[in-house]
Amino acid sequence: MSLPKLVANSWLLLLSLLLPLSALAQDVPTPAPPQSRPIILQGGIIHTGTGKVIQGDILIIGGKISDVGDIRTRVTDATTLDCTGKHLYPGLIAPTSQIGLDEIESVRGTDDRNEVGLVNPNVRTIIGYNTDSRVTPTLRSNGILLAQIAPGGQGFAGTSSVVQLDAWNWEDAAYLVDDALHLYWPHMVAYNASWMPPLEKQKKNIEKRLAQLDNTMQQAKAYLKTKNAGLLKKTDLRWEALIPVLNREKSLFIHANSERQINAALAFMLRHEIKMVLVGGADAWLLTGPLLANGVPVVLAKSHSLPTSEDDDIDMPYKRAGLLKKAGLLVCLSMRDFWNQRNLPFQAGTAAAYGLSKAEALQLVTLNTARILGIADRTGSIEPGKDANILVCKGDLLDMRTSLVEHAFIQGRKIDLGNKQKDLYKKYRGR
Template sequence: MNKYIFTLLLSSFGLACFAQANISPAKPQSKKTAIMGAKLHLGNGKIIENGYLIFDQGKIIGVGDATLVRLSLTDATVIDGNNKHIYPGFIAPITNLGLTEFESVKATLDFTEIGNINTHIRSIIAYNTDSKVPATLRSNGVLMAQITPQGGTMSGSSSVVQLDAWNWEDAAIRTDDAQHLNWPATPKLRGPGGRNPLSSDALQERTQAQINELEQLFTEAKAYVEIEKPAVVNARLAAMNHLFDGKQKLFITVNAQKDIIAAVNFAKKHGVSPVIVGGDEAYLIIPFLKENNIPVIVKQPHALPNSTDDDVNMPYKNAGVLANAGVTVVVSIDGYWQQRNLPFMAGTVAAWGLDKEKALQTITLNTAKVLGIDKTTGSLEIGKDATFFISAGDALDMKTNKVERAFIQGRDINLDNLHKQLDRKFSEKYEAGKK
């Protein structure tokens, strides 16, 4: 009974929070704007120490070194960028943002479905633009996200959104960018004192049965999409069509080196383009990854090692080891509200062996390339969306990250959020009490 009362109270608190954080999406850009004198972090590994950035109608129309050109800006709004930093909007991959609101309230959880094979599930149509979490992410520079389903063997398709919209149609940058597969992991025997409910042979047999099920699914799906007019519509098979024509990628969550190799070979066999998610042991098979041009989305750099035999600092170093070896690396973090800490994950990667601007790429241009949106975002380049932010300090450092203004497709977005509102509310209360 107490559990249900707690849930009801939490829901009521959530509704009260909603009322406090009523932030409408920004209006379209109405006038050409130029930012002068800022330090530009282009997102492609390059920096312009004293740069200019000009954007109009939501697109970047000028970017360069302010010391080398004379600009006529009589028709533009000019923003002083001296002693400021400009970054491309950060992109959060692999997140259930907007699919869940309160972890303890089941009615707000919409990121998983019943069953193991859910290729027909589209996360985008469940994405809640009224969630109060995205506003907290924007305040740290995270302006886009890949909304991803979870659970089962085939979880469904993800979509990429920008985080300031009225509804999911407005939010969508790219719909159904990838299908998501949780690879059947090779079973591990427990250590001394541990007990396995099944024998080693039984565990191996169960894993192989799951792989055989995937083999059958992909074989049937490939045959199905080649039929011009199927007599019977199969939504699960039809949803896999774009895996085979290259319009979708297959994101495979897998960690052990043996399983990574098996998963990549499986994808190649069926003619689909794989991306490894997790990849705790990817650093052990770097030549294989480079040979097959496989990107790796490193999850949760702030974590414990995968194995008791691993270097205790390996989670911190993993992304740097892979990137310095020539593997395309993306950094992610688990959860939804935790996404506000994404830039600091990249900062950790920079502190453990990766060049600072290359670390920035792991949450900007590299992510855009892996998600298939690099033609319009991910870096500060002419012709791309004006999706970026201005920070008073280093945005990868939690001590200096201070986002002062942010723009999504040229729109000057509101950076207020529930956390800031509560801070003001109680600061005023205690300040009043001192008088």
């Protein structure tokens, strides 16, 4: 083959590879520009997220909520959006999500959720976060505007960050960088089954894993002591990542579900004098006393699931949030994973039917989440001074039968709520 023909064929091959990538990029809406003019959301039913529901207006200036209710601030050149009969909500927040870390579960090259090994506290999810994920627009369509991007895996899995879901790159998306460290507690039950190792071997493996957790903390403490004494010869990023946890500057999010796991995690927290947030918490309703006594918030995962025990009520997963709230615990909801995060508001709706008021249920996915993640001073409710992360909804946001998010604002920017699924619906609706 001649050289010119070889070059031409190479270019054709390159173009054929790039065209699918170009098509994929077009599926993701372009991020909105910064707010340039004041915006008034007029005449809506405002669910503030603080427990109050009022009728009135919201004034947004410079990406912030300037006034709520009966607006007395005089503004000129404002853009007015008629919200008569519409419901206005704070933007929803998805904790312990893996959105942007995984695209197609069966394709390893698109999966950045897990790292190899059991001691990876230095892993930072923020640098692996993909703002061009096709999944992200489907979350925004259901009202999720912010998410905590958490690592998966085992043991000390790494550090999460909070992002806003309308950005060009991870630097623009960053809302709170390296907010917490995540630890996945090992299973603590040995199973007598033909496909499992012998019981004694399982028990030894459990003991080994638990001992490794304490050993990791002891090594980090020794490293910190050496560093404080000025004797450190070499920086170790693993122990550097644990220092804010040891100094109680950051919380350790411990993922645990069973009563035995949660008890062990609480003992671990007390031994090492750290701040803890419980994630998962399927059996947390059995341990409300110790959790409350030690000030441990709960990120309750996957409430749309089956009971964990054959002795539990069939509707126990739906009632957990109400039971924890009644006990006085700070609790929020999570779907974990990535694509199914879009159903987060409907989990809160289920909680409203099983022991909570609508206002309390809304807080499970807004203000309570913001408090647990340490961003309640900026978002989580519709109050003057906070970021204008706001939803305009035609029906009840927490009810999948009526919820229809018509407009959404992130830091005052009116974002595009289109997505691939909506495009396909429009395409085939009239066929």
